[in-house]
Amino acid sequence: MHSISGFYYVEAAGFVYECKAKGTFRKDRNAPLVGDRVLFEPDGHKGFIIKIEPRKNYLVRPPIANLDKLFIVASADRPKPNLYVIDKLTAFAVYHKIEPVIVFSKTDLADISSFADAYIRSGFSVLSCSAVNGEGMDRLSDAIANGINAFTGNSGVGKSSILNYLLPELSLETNEISDKLGRGKHTTRSVKLYRYRNGCIADTPGFSSIDFEENGERIMKEDLAACFPEFESYTSSCRFFPSCSHTVDKGCAVVKAVQDGFINPQRHQSYCRMYEEVKGFKHWN
Ligand code: GDP
Ligand code: ZN
Numbered sequence: 025m026h027s028i029s030g031f032y033y034v035e036a037a038g039f040v041y042e043c044k045a046k047g048t049f050r051k052d053r054n055a056p057l058v059g060d061r062v063l064f065e066p067d068g069h070k071g072f073i074i075k076i077e078p079r080k081n082y083l084v085r086p087p088i089a090n091l092d093k094l095f096i097v098a099s100a101d102r103p104k105p106n107l108y109v110i111d112k113l114t115a116f117a118v119y120h121k122i123e124p125v126i127v128f129s130k131t132d133l134a135d136i137s138s139f140a141d142a143y144i145r146s147g148f149s150v151l152s153c154s155a156v157n158g159e160g161m162d163r164l165s166d167a168i169a170n171g172i173n174a175f176t177g178n179s180g181v182g183k184s185s186i187l188n189y190l191l192p193e194l195s196l197e198t199n200e201i202s203d204k205l206g207r208g209k210h211t212t213r214s215v216k217l218y219r220y221r222n223g224c225i226a227d228t229p230g231f232s233s234i235d236f237e238e239n240g241e242r243i244m245k246e247d248l249a250a251c252f253p254e255f256e257s258y259t260s261s262c263r264f265f266p267s268c269s270h271t272v273d274k275g276c277a278v279v280k281a282v283q284d285g286f287i288n289p290q291r292h293q294s295y296c297r298m299y300e301e302v303k304g305f306k307h308w309n
Pocket of ligand 2: 259270271
């Protein structure tokens with residue numbers, strides 16, 4: 025399902041119905057979202073949405089429900105991968121029960137093996153591709169063949185180029201990189217789902233940066249370690265479990281695992297930086 029100014033386009037058995045939602049959804053502050061599975065009463069080519077099925081997850085920005093995989097795109101070069109952005113986005117995906125897949129793009133420009141290896145060792149799915157020579161596109165295509173998938177990553181990393189490669193009929197505008205800034209311009213459109221093989225791809229413009237403050241549900245400092253899957257086997261053996269921040273020395277099993285080479289130090293640095301960002305967040309009062 026996707027929506028345009030008050031209408032929701034619901035696909036059922038190969039047809040698309042232009043639906044309105046019952047007013048009660050708006051009162052419940054629970055309007056249908058792109059990606060929702062809904063029950064509706066058809067009336068010719070139109071319809072009325074009467075029920076939204078329970079969601080696996082949903083995001084406020086961009087507004088989308090039931091995402092299965094989040095493809096986090098970072099380019100091998102121009103711009104160079106921003107590891108903190110990757111680490112924030114993987115944490116965000118894990119928190120929302122969305123499977124993160126890291127995609128290193130523009131492999132025609134530079135070697136990505138050192139970056140890729142670090143993330144593979146941290147337990148993530150990692151793919152690589154080039155929209156210029158087509159390298160890696162078959163594996164990427166198979167990874168998005170099912171479920172609801174979205175692409176994210178900084179502007180200029182090649183998201184539109186990948187989507188255009190896989191779905192030529194999309195013909196998204198690609199941004200020429202401004203050499204001065206080393207990153208692309210920013211464009212904003214509304215979220216839409218496109219059929220791809222047995223799944224869907226969400227076109228989620230403006231979803232490059234994740235703002236934890238803006239995204240409705242905040243990650244609290246107590247929940248952050250669980251968003252770093254490779255910490256899992258260490259967190260419970262901390263001396264101060266369950267209240268350890270896992271950021272400083274003194275008997276912390278996570279910090280020890282970093283020192284002993286079992287956890288990537290750069291990943292732990294990202295964790296500490298995120299911890300500083302979220303530690304002031306208060307539970308809803
Ligand atoms: P987006 O902002 O993430 O959607 O990035 P775009 O798809 O607009 O690409 C930004 C710039 O990178 C454009 O100038 C593209 O031509 C270029 N680009 C995209 N993919 C590749 C690639 O695989 N290799 C190379 N060399 N350049 C690419
Ligand atoms: Zn600890």
